[in-house]
Amino acid sequence: MTVDVLRGILIPFLGTSLGAACVFFMKGTLNNKVQRSLTGFAAGVMVAASIWSLIIPAIEQSSSMGKWSFVPAAVGFWIGILFLLLLDHVIPHLHMNSDQAEGPRSQLQRTTMLVLAVTLHNIPEGMAVGVVYAGCLTNSSEITVMGALVLSIGIAIQNFPEGAIISMPLCSEGMKKSKAFVLGVLSGVVEPIGAILTILAATLVVPALPYLLSFAAGAMMYVVVEELIPEMSEGEHSDLGTIFFAVGFTLMMTLDVALG
Numbered sequence: 001m002t003v004d005v006l007r008g009i010l011i012p013f014l015g016t017s018l019g020a021a022c023v024f025f026m027k028g029t030l031n032n033k034v035q036r037s038l039t040g041f042a043a044g045v046m047v048a049a050s051i052w053s054l055i056i057p058a059i060e061q062s063s064s065m066g067k068w069s070f071v072p073a074a075v076g077f078w079i080g081i082l083f084l085l086l087l088d089h090v091i092p093h094l095h096m097n098s099d100q101a102e103g104p105r106s107q108l109q110r111t112t113m114l115v116l117a118v119t120l121h122n123i124p125e126g127m128a129v130g131v132v133y134a135g136c137l138t139n140s141s142e143i144t145v146m147g148a149l150v151l152s153i154g155i156a157i158q159n160f161p162e163g164a165i166i167s168m169p170l171c172s173e174g175m176k177k178s179k180a181f182v183l184g185v186l187s188g189v190v191e192p193i194g195a196i197l198t199i200l201a202a203t204l205v206v207p208a209l210p211y212l213l214s215f216a217a218g219a220m221m222y223v224v225v226e227e228l229i230p231e232m233s234e235g236e237h238s239d240l241g242t243i244f245f246a247v248g249f250t251l252m253m254t255l256d257v258a259l260g
Contacts, residue, residue, distance in 0.1 A: 004145055004149075005133045005136070008129065009126075009129050009133060009152070009191075009195035011149075011152040012129055012155040012156045012192075013189070014156060015158075015188075016160070016184065016188030016191070017163060017188065019159060019162060019164040019167070020164065020166065020180075020181050020188075021167075022164040023177050023180050023181050024181065033240055035165060036231070036232050036234075036240050036241040036244075037232075037240045037241065037244040038161030038165065039165075039231045040232035041161065041245065042158035042161060042228060043228035043229055043241075043245050044248025044252065045155070045158040045252045046223065046224050046228070046248075047220075047221070047224055048248070048251075048252035049128065049220065050128075050220045050221050051217075052252070052253060052256040053128070053147065053154075054128060054216055054217035055213070055217045057135065057210075057213055058073040058076065058210040058211075058213035059072075059073045059210075061213070072210035072211050073210060073213075073214040073217075074214070076211035076218065077221075078218060079211070080124065080216060080218025080220075080221075080222065081218040081219070081222050083218075084124065084218075084222035084223065088103065088120070091120055092105070092106040093113050093117035093120055094116075102117075111170055111183065114166065114170065115183050115186065118187040119187045122159075122188055122190050123191075123194050123219065124220045124223060125155050125159070125191055125194075125220065126190055126195045126198070127212075128151065129148070129151060129152050130196065130198030130216075131209070131213050132151050134201075134202030134212070135202070136148050137202075138202070138203060138209065146259055147259075150256050151256070153255070154255055154256070155191075159191075162188075163184045166187050167183065170183060170184075198212065198216075229245075232244075
């Protein structure tokens with residue numbers, strides 16, 4: 001595994017860690033308007049990344065199938081959706097601003113389930129970075145090192161608010177800043193782990209790369225539709241979430257097309 005790959009899979013984790021560090025510099029919790037704006041921005045980045053960095057390359061890699069080149073992308077996308085749906089039902093977790101836990105009944109503490117919710121959503125992001133870098137390692141002509149780096153940076157940008165959104169509310173509930181920071185950081189650990197496992201799987205089974213690309217896209221889209229869009233649209237001034245969704249989408253699209 002090259003230095004470029006290691007750096008690439010750690011960049012999103014750095015974004016989460018820097019966001020979690022906001023707990024040391026900001027008082028209280030994030031304003032609802034700010035939180036909705038950041039959530040909308042993250043959703044926009046993830047949707048654009050799913051399309052330009054994952055689904056389109058998956059279809060291009062299957063071009064030899066002619067008019068059936070959409071099949072690996074469609075199959076992988078649905079497997080990703082169903083995988084996240086399964087995790088959503090078997091892992092107990094609690095979303096921010098919610099009092100009712102999802103998944104099976106458990107005796108886990110509220111803070112633990114809050115961290116599990118963010119961790120659950122970080123899994124597809126780690127897989128997305130991993131599968132794109134796997135494409136680079138297998139010398140895929142559709143995926144460049146710069147394109148993979150752009151995806152890593154894009155996910156790191158949207159991970160920054162996620163880190164803040166998990167650590168700052170924990171602190172406002174009475175938790176020590178240092179512990180809230182550590183939990184925020186830990187929520188992002190799954191990303192480099194997932195990236196490494198995905199790289200290993202993809203390099204071992206090169207023909208499966210289009211399926212893995214679209215699998216990551218499906219998993220990310222599940223997170224966006226199931227969680228991020230409802231969060232950015234709740235309450236008053238819901239148009240802020242929509243506006244920042246467009247900002248995040250445009251930024252990620254621009255980075256991917258211009259630099260990828």
